[in-house]
Amino acid sequence: MLLGRVQPFLKQLLSPVILVLIWEASVRLGFVDSEFLPSPGQILQAMREMGAAELLPELAATLFRIAIGFFIAAVVGVLLGSWMAISSRANGFFYPILASTYAIPKSSFIPLFILWFGLGFWPIVLVVFIACALPVVVYTFHGISEVPKLRVWSALSFGVSRRDLFWSVLLPAAMPEILVGMRIALGFAFTVAIAGEMIVSTTGLGKLIFSYGEGGVYPSMFAVICVLLIVAYVADLLFMAFIDYYLRWLDRGHSSGGGA
Amino acid sequence: MRLSERLRRAFAASYSLILVCLLWEAVAAAGLIREVFLPRLSVVLEQLYAMIADGSLAEPIAVSVARGAVGLALSVVVGSILGFLSARSRTVHLIVSPLLSIGQPLPKVALIPIFILWLGVYSSSKIALVFITCVFPIAISVQAAASAVPKVLLWSSRSLGASEFDVIRTVLLPASLSGLMSGLRVALPLALLATFTAEMIGGGGGVGAALMYSQRLFETPTVYAYLLVMLAMGIVLDQLFLRLRHRLLSWDEQK
Numbered sequence: 001m002l003l004g005r006v007q008p009f010l011k012q013l014l015s016p017v018i019l020v021l022i023w024e025a026s027v028r029l030g031f032v033d034s035e036f037l038p039s040p041g042q043i044l045q046a047m048r049e050m051g052a053a054e055l056l057p058e059l060a061a062t063l064f065r066i067a068i069g070f071f072i073a074a075v076v077g078v079l080l081g082s083w084m085a086i087s088s089r090a091n092g093f094f095y096p097i098l099a100s101t102y103a104i105p106k107s108s109f110i111p112l113f114i115l116w117f118g119l120g121f122w123p124i125v126l127v128v129f130i131a132c133a134l135p136v137v138v139y140t141f142h143g144i145s146e147v148p149k150l151r152v153w154s155a156l157s158f159g160v161s162r163r164d165l166f167w168s169v170l171l172p173a174a175m176p177e178i179l180v181g182m183r184i185a186l187g188f189a190f191t192v193a194i195a196g197e198m199i200v201s202t203t204g205l206g207k208l209i210f211s212y213g214e215g216g217v218y219p220s221m222f223a224v225i226c227v228l229l230i231v232a233y234v235a236d237l238l239f240m241a242f243i244d245y246y247l248r249w250l251d252r253g254h255s256s257g258g259g260a
Numbered sequence: 261m262r263l264s265e266r267l268r269r270a271f272a273a274s275y276s277l278i279l280v281c282l283l284w285e286a287v288a289a290a291g292l293i294r295e296v297f298l299p300r301l302s303v304v305l306e307q308l309y310a311m312i313a314d315g316s317l318a319e320p321i322a323v324s325v326a327r328g329a330v331g332l333a334l335s336v337v338v339g340s341i342l343g344f345l346s347a348r349s350r351t352v353h354l355i356v357s358p359l360l361s362i363g364q365p366l367p368k369v370a371l372i373p374i375f376i377l378w379l380g381v382y383s384s385s386k387i388a389l390v391f392i393t394c395v396f397p398i399a400i401s402v403q404a405a406a407s408a409v410p411k412v413l414l415w416s417s418r419s420l421g422a423s424e425f426d427v428i429r430t431v432l433l434p435a436s437l438s439g440l441m442s443g444l445r446v447a448l449p450l451a452l453l454a455t456f457t458a459e460m461i462g463g464g465g466g467v468g469a470a471l472m473y474s475q476r477l478f479e480t481p482t483v484y485a486y487l488l489v490m491l492a493m494g495i496v497l498d499q500l501f502l503r504l505r506h507r508l509l510s511w512d513e514q515k
């Protein structure tokens with residue numbers, strides 16, 4: 001029983017582990033110059049030397065910016081996307097504006113935001129916001145638009161108010177789509193936050209990576225990159241776990257009449 | 261009558277954009293926002309025109325497009341092969357699939373300093389970033405499409421006497437092509453993003469580097485002009501892609 005459950009997980013681990021072993025071996029055997037690619041062992045060593053005292057404050061700075069930008073984008077994105085799905089007038093107004101900003105790579109706003117706000121906290125939060133808002137708006141719009149008309153009519157015929165219709169019928173039904181949009185947004189958040197920190201910031205993991213790179217301290221640079229990649233991966237895993245958990249609740253909620 | 265209807269629709273589809281442009285011009289002209297932050301739209305457009313006229317725009321665009329195109333081409337070749345093999349062979353799937361699902365959500369921009377270390381600040385490091393950014397979505401959708409081919413199609417083509425090569429050529433490859441197209445839909449904007457971001461961070465020419473340079477000199481109209489250029493490049497790329505997909509996948513009613 002247990003083996004059966006563990007086996008697929010072990011299969012997933014097989015090739016990454018082999019890859020790391022090949023990497024370690026080829027650096028030790030001298031096939032690869034460790035100046036250009038430090039071995040996993042050397043990278044771990046560099047991580048240990050930096051320790052939590054150096055890494056945690058930078059990690060916290062990066063995650064804080066991402067969290068603020070992502071949160072504002074999630075709220076604004078869901079509200080705007082819903083409004084556009086419900087009101088064709090709002091859609092007529094916002095759609096052309098959003099469609100024309102959709103094509104622009106969001107990291108390009110970084111220099112503009114530096115012009116506006118100088119170096120520091122706000123340019124990065126703002127670029128995270130811009131990058132996250134669009135996928136949330138688009139997926140919310142689709143989610144709400146695709147709620148079956150029959151469900152809306154039956155809710156209305158039961159005398160549900162407009163406000164309740166939105167909060168307890170439309171929004172829960174659109175939640176699977178909205179969460180997919182938010183997962184995409186989370187990926188963008190990490191990308192633009194790191195890019196922003198490399199360009200303008202004085203703190204954060206992106207800045208740390210870049211300054212180790214410019215100083216030529218390559219094992220430390222690789223170590224911070226590894227920390228960042230692990231954090232981004234775990235954030236994605238946690239968000240997916242949250243989606244699974246949340247949607248399971250939603251399914252149960254449907255049969256018992258749906259919650260807020 | 262038809263013309264007026266068409267005009268009315270065009271206006272309905274774009275009046276908010278026109279409004280935003282007018283508001284921009286008015287706010288800047290009234291001096292509500294300092295010129296360093298928001299120059300008038302007309303000044304930005306003049307600057308854009310000047311950059312087109314004196315030819316200073318052509319080189320960065322050509323450099324960025326070439327980098328993006330080479331990186332994307334590499335990721336199409338490698339991604340399609342990886343995705344296809346991983347859909348057809350269990351061993352390849354066992355090796356490739358975990359790496360794809362781990363690599364897909366990672367923020368690849370973090371790798372820029374590594375690519376600069378390995379390949380220098382010029383084109384190779386940018387191409388490497390575009391490649392590593394685009395290869396994951398392409399490989400994943402090709403793999404999904406090639407493994408979603410209905411068994412019935414394979415069985416019937418074999419029982420109708422198709423050789424293994426025929427099956428690949430007439431059934432599996434067309435199915436993978438539609439996967440490649442949906443992968444490209446995701447990868448194309450990412451290619452543009454990766455190119456510009458790598459250029460903004462690492463310098464070494466291209467539109468991204470030119471944009472950063474004008475920001476450092478506080479040439480605000482140039483900054484806005486480059487943003488418009490990037491916007492235009494994104495739209496042109498998207499339109500070209502839609503045409504390409506329409507031509508290649510005219511047989512596929514789902515697209």
